[in-house]
Amino acid sequence: MRLRLIPKETSIDFFTKWRLWLGFSAFLIVLGFVSFMVQGLNFGIDFRGGTTIRTEATISVDTGTYRDALAPLDLGDISITEVFDPAFDEDQHVAMIRIQAQDGGEAISGEQISEIQSALNAVVPDIKFVSVESVGPKVSGELIQTAVLAVVLAIGAVLIYIWLRFEWQFALGAVAALVHDVILTIGVFSALQIKFDLAIIAALLTIVGYSLNDTVVVFDRVRENLRRYKQKPLADVLNISINETLSRTLMTSVTTLLALIALFVLGGDVIRGFVFAMIWGVVVGTYSSVFVASTILLRCGVTRDWSKKNKPTGNQFADIDA
Amino acid sequence: MLQIDLWKRVTIWLVCVIGLMLALPNAFYTRVEQANDAVAELVTKGETQERLEIAGQWPGFLPSGLVNLGLDLRGGAHLLAEVEVEDVYAARMTALWPEVRNVLRAERATVGTFRRQQGPDSELRVRLSNPDGMSRALQVVRELATPVVTLTGAGANDIEVSASGDVITIQLSDAEKLASDDRTVRQALEIVRRRIDEVGTREPTIQRQGADRILIQVPGIGSASELKAIIGTTAQLTFNPVVGRGSDENAVPGVGNKVIPSLDEEGVYYTVESAPVVTGEELVDAQPAFDQNGRPAVNFRFNPAGARKFGDYTAENIGSPFAIVLDDEVVSAPTIQSHIPGGSGIITGNFTIEESTNLAVLLRAGALPAELTFLEERTIGPELGQDSIDAGKVATIIAFAGVLVFMALSYGLFGLFANVALIINIGLIFGALSLIGGTLTLPGIAGIVLTVGMAVDANVLIFERIREEIKAGRGPAKAIDEGYSKALSAILDANVTTFITAVILFVMGSGPVRGFAITLGLGILTSVFTAIFVTRLLVVMWFERRRPKEIEV
Numbered sequence: 001m002r003l004r005l006i007p008k009e010t011s012i013d014f015f016t017k018w019r020l021w022l023g024f025s026a027f028l029i030v031l032g033f034v035s036f037m038v039q040g041l042n043f044g045i046d047f048r049g050g051t052t053i054r055t056e057a058t059i060s061v062d063t064g065t066y067r068d069a070l071a072p073l074d075l076g077d078i079s080i081t082e083v084f085d086p087a088f089d090e091d092q093h094v095a096m097i098r099i100q101a102q103d104g105g106e107a108i109s110g111e112q113i114s115e116i117q118s119a120l121n122a123v124v125p126d127i128k129f130v131s132v133e134s135v136g137p138k139v140s141g142e143l144i145q146t147a148v149l150a151v152v153l154a155i156g157a158v159l160i161y162i163w164l165r166f167e168w169q170f171a172l173g174a175v176a177a178l179v180h181d182v183i184l185t186i187g188v189f190s191a192l193q194i195k196f197d198l199a200i201i202a203a204l205l206t207i208v209g210y211s212l213n214d215t216v217v218v219f220d221r222v223r224e225n226l227r228r229y230k231q232k233p234l235a236d237v238l239n240i241s242i243n244e245t246l247s248r249t250l251m252t253s254v255t256t257l258l259a260l261i262a263l264f265v266l267g268g269d270v271i272r273g274f275v276f277a278m279i280w281g282v283v284v285g286t287y288s289s290v291f292v293a294s295t296i297l298l299r300c301g302v303t304r305d306w307s308k309k310n311k312p313t314g315n316q317f318a319d320i321d322a
Numbered sequence: 323m324l325q326i327d328l329w330k331r332v333t334i335w336l337v338c339v340i341g342l343m344l345a346l347p348n349a350f351y352t353r354v355e356q357a358n359d360a361v362a363e364l365v366t367k368g369e370t371q372e373r374l375e376i377a378g379q380w381p382g383f384l385p386s387g388l389v390n391l392g393l394d395l396r397g398g399a400h401l402l403a404e405v406e407v408e409d410v411y412a413a414r415m416t417a418l419w420p421e422v423r424n425v426l427r428a429e430r431a432t433v434g435t436f437r438r439q440q441g442p443d444s445e446l447r448v449r450l451s452n453p454d455g456m457s458r459a460l461q462v463v464r465e466l467a468t469p470v471v472t473l474t475g476a477g478a479n480d481i482e483v484s485a486s487g488d489v490i491t492i493q494l495s496d497a498e499k500l501a502s503d504d505r506t507v508r509q510a511l512e513i514v515r516r517r518i519d520e521v522g523t524r525e526p527t528i529q530r531q532g533a534d535r536i537l538i539q540v541p542g543i544g545s546a547s548e549l550k551a552i553i554g555t556t557a558q559l560t561f562n563p564v565v566g567r568g569s570d571e572n573a574v575p576g577v578g579n580k581v582i583p584s585l586d587e588e589g590v591y592y593t594v595e596s597a598p599v600v601t602g603e604e605l606v607d608a609q610p611a612f613d614q615n616g617r618p619a620v621n622f623r624f625n626p627a628g629a630r631k632f633g634d635y636t637a638e639n640i641g642s643p644f645a646i647v648l649d650d651e652v653v654s655a656p657t658i659q660s661h662i663p664g665g666s667g668i669i670t671g672n673f674t675i676e677e678s679t680n681l682a683v684l685l686r687a688g689a690l691p692a693e694l695t696f697l698e699e700r701t702i703g704p705e706l707g708q709d710s711i712d713a714g715k716v717a718t719i720i721a722f723a724g725v726l727v728f729m730a731l732s733y734g735l736f737g738l739f740a741n742v743a744l745i746i747n748i749g750l751i752f753g754a755l756s757l758i759g760g761t762l763t764l765p766g767i768a769g770i771v772l773t774v775g776m777a778v779d780a781n782v783l784i785f786e787r788i789r790e791e792i793k794a795g796r797g798p799a800k801a802i803d804e805g806y807s808k809a810l811s812a813i814l815d816a817n818v819t820t821f822i823t824a825v826i827l828f829v830m831g832s833g834p835v836r837g838f839a840i841t842l843g844l845g846i847l848t849s850v851f852t853a854i855f856v857t858r859l860l861v862v863m864w865f866e867r868r869r870p871k872e873i874e875v
Contacts, residue, residue, distance in 0.1 A: 002731070002732060002733070002734060002874075003728070003731035003732045004732070008793075054706065056705075087709070087712075087713055106404075106695055106696055106697045106698075108699075110546075110547035110550060110551075113547060114547070128703070128705075129701075129703070130702075130703035130705055130706040131700070131701060131702045131703055131706050132545070132546065132699075132700070132701040133699070133700040133701070133702075134546075134698065134699050134700070135697075135698045136696070136697040136698060138404075138697055139402060139697045139698045146830055147830075149830065150826055150827065150830040150831070153826050153830070154822065154823045154826045154827075157822045157823075157826065158819055158822060158823070161818065161819060161822060162819070165815055198831075198834070198835055199765050199834065199835065199838075201831075201835070202765055202827060202831065202835045202838045202839070205823045205826065205827050206772065206823065206838075206842065208823050209819060209820035209822075209823035209824070209842075210776070210820070212816075212819040212820065212823075213776070213779070213816040213817070213819060213820050214816075216812065216815045216816045216819055217783065217812045217815075217816050220811055220812040220815055220816075221812070224808075244790065245786075247786055247789075248779075248782050248783055248786040251732065251778075251782045251786070252775075252776070252778070252779040252782050254728065255725050255728055255729070255775050255776075255778050255779075255782075256772065256775030256776055256779075257775070258721065258724040258725055258728060258775065259721035259722075259724065259725055259771045259772065259774045259775035260721075260771065260772065260775060262717050262718075262720040262721035262724060262771070263714075263717040263718075263721060263767075263768060263771045265717075266713060266716045266717040266720060267713050267714060267717040267767075267768070267771075268709060268710055268713035268714070270394075270706070270710055270764060271710075271764050271765065271767075271768055274765060274768060275768060278768070278772065
């Protein structure tokens, strides 16, 4: 007896409601965009400079006390949040203190750090400073540039690779799906105001890789089926291909999600945002390879059976761009 | 059809065994680490019974390479420093002034009297009283130039000399500035390395980044401030002639001179000549010592060139004071009692023993050629790292177990084959990481967990394909064979694209992100290997033995 996520044979038509799916995606993108314009991203210090201090104490965190202790130091904008994690001991209370970049300097000075530490020590005697990270405005500006460049480069490289291996319509579909995934991920980070730092860029790029992985598997099958069913309309070929690979698509998503969820729950709070991005990316990536990449491919049409040069019959979409 | 040559089988198993052997030390991390340290100490510090014992904890014939733990897992300090390369331009101009003065003096008949003018630090401006002698003056000053050796700037000189009215302006040429920047950063890098080595911490990472930056990562150190104290001090030692002594901070020093405070005596300021007689670069040794009154001091010795300069100067200036200047503060300003020919001396001041020891270390390691500005600093406490390791371990094991169970339920016997391959896969990742000396970071652990999830993808592709072939009515052997060969193109395309993103991450990223790119990239390589070679070999071996009439995948 085998565990099966879906019936042995499926023949779901993925394109009858294509307007609905693309509309749904467009709606989410707009939503993400609005959130991005209105509240922006909750950039970590990697991208906007400043200092974060992670503290640990045995008595519970009272952000008011911390704030009052730091107020006389005149450090500008300070945010203090308590961190919760199931893995913490009962008397382990963790807080993250974020301090804006200080004027006239790059990284925060050692004196300022020791002032902050002694101020907090005065109100919470057993406080420990488990990590102190400080990034100057110069570097943070460059890190943003590098990050954007990395994402653009990755998408560009992939565009070229798929173009070489398939046809340009495939590349367009794949990249549309990628951009869709990246935008939605940035959108969800903006909507939920989760800290957006360098690690999230790594997650974004992994999503690019993963989403592509999925799309390419479907496209590979489409290419094969285009040769096999020379007379079938493109929509049918796409449907057959997606149905044939559906079992694999879901299996891989489920195993990946299994692993990621384990990490999300048990991996500690330091990488939770990172893992969240990946989980979101796997879900969105799986969805987009079926509903975005394939739909775009269908809309663009493909040059069929390029060896013989004769136009396929019954393909109403083939003339749009080909 | 379902045949794999013997040599291929042997190679596949060999790769697996070697990979797992390389990964093995990581399973006994602390023990191997201690043994490795002891072995290193046996070489450097000699044999002791204890060291031999610890070194024996891990047999020498086994591989002993370990995966490096990143700062976020081990704890430590990370600094990104920018070298203020322009500091050097000013120092060069100051050093050039005496030479310019000498050549112009020789031409006094044509150029008349001359004075150094105030100007930007990176320029040297000299005003002549007789502008008619300008062309001669330019000529002699230009003779001071030396060609710069660069790949592109052939024929370029190190200084640019220009005239406007009665003022000569000397500055470094662009080619020389480039060359000088490069030298400065290299020198700073070397000195940072020496200083950190003197303190003797384990496996520091000290690399140049970009044109003028240095990345420093030291595991196990308490805080970034501590690290900054070691490397951030310039420790620029110079010996300058003293012009005067007073209590006015804003005294007019006169051109070519500067007013600097005393290190110990509050409110005392010295006016000294900017161009030093000898600098700390000409020191060969510095040791903490005590002066005749038993107070901590530092003994130093010059190299022959420095000793000669120092000797000549002291011979000519008996009775006048000179200043020992450390980072623009006068440590002491003794009067020269006699000619000091030997090139050695002692620096006394109100030092504690610790201060004198540190000063000796800094002097010995050499002065930083320019100041460092810290752009980024991170301190990660060891507890946080340990928590992350523990959490990562638990998560990886659970993720692993979940995937194993899921695969077995979904694909039965074939799922078990995939599981064996998955276990080997993890081993291979660690083996490869140990082999290339890669660094495992927290996102790197996430990369491994992601690989666990994705590694089965290749197998899933193959198994699904075999299912389809069986459905299409093929016999077992044919179905398996077709399944592998037809799934191959999808596997390659899918993994190449992911690998591209891993490469981009590696190139563009730094620190933890790079760690993630490494495990992701290695994970892709090993998972493709295990899927298309290892599981296939397992399936074929099983098939040869059983010869089943029909198979269920």
